Amino acid sequence: MTDTAVIVPAKDEAERIGATVTAALQLPGVDLVVVVDDGSTDQTGRVARAAGARVVRHSRNRGKASAMESGAEAVRLLDAAVPRHLLFLDADLGETARAAAGLVEPVRAGEADMTIAVFATRVKLGGHGVVVRLSRDGIRRASGFSATQPLNGQRCLTREAFEAARPLAHGFGVETGLTIDLVRKGFRVVEVEVEMAHRATGTDWHAQLHRARQLRDVARALATREPVIRDNLAKLRS
DSSP: OOOEEEEEEESSOHHHHHHHHHHHHTSTTEEEEEEEEESOSSSHHHHHHHTTOEEEEESSOOOHHHHHHHHHHHHHHHOOSSOOEEEEOOGGGGGGGGGGHHHHHHHHTTSOSEEEEEESSOOOOTTTHHHHHHHHHHHHHHHSOOOSSTTOOOEEEOHHHHHHTOSOOSGGGHHHHHHHHHHHTTOOEEEEEEOOOOOOOOSSHHHHHHHHHHHHHHHHHHHTTOHHHHHHHHHHHO
């Protein structure tokens, strides 16, 4: 039974996107991989297409949340009578993307509306922990859900759950917002440990800038979902 589409937001991932697409196409029940080339300056789109993906291109970088929504819309246009489940994967997983089958199974079995990956083997995060703690604590305060790896982008959702979470939180706040919104609306969110890994983040200025953007976007996602933070921000603006 083919019932799942894979969506891969990607920017400048020509080196690893081919292996990720190849592994994703081998997942049971997957008949479609959509790569959203989010303003890449390298050959990400060409490599993804050569590996068998459908490619949607943003002419400029619009951020992760926008790429996820573009991918989901592309799948919707290709869906038959029964909407596919949506499996979101990072572009740099390479061949470890094959372990994503564990994320699909609980959704397919009707045991979860969204699964979140917990990587069994963790890579060096290079200062990433500050953002993780902010997201984890914020999710717990806002919804009561305790997330092990709250920023993990490897997630499988039913189409109904995805639509219920729209509009998605901006940029890198998307995972934090998704979790809070779906838990609050009564959807079943389940964590699944998988043997997957992505590229380790470094400590150079590019990595530091990336983490600063993550921090900003997660803070924004929480500010719109936590009444105390939202009220305090409103007071500061007045």
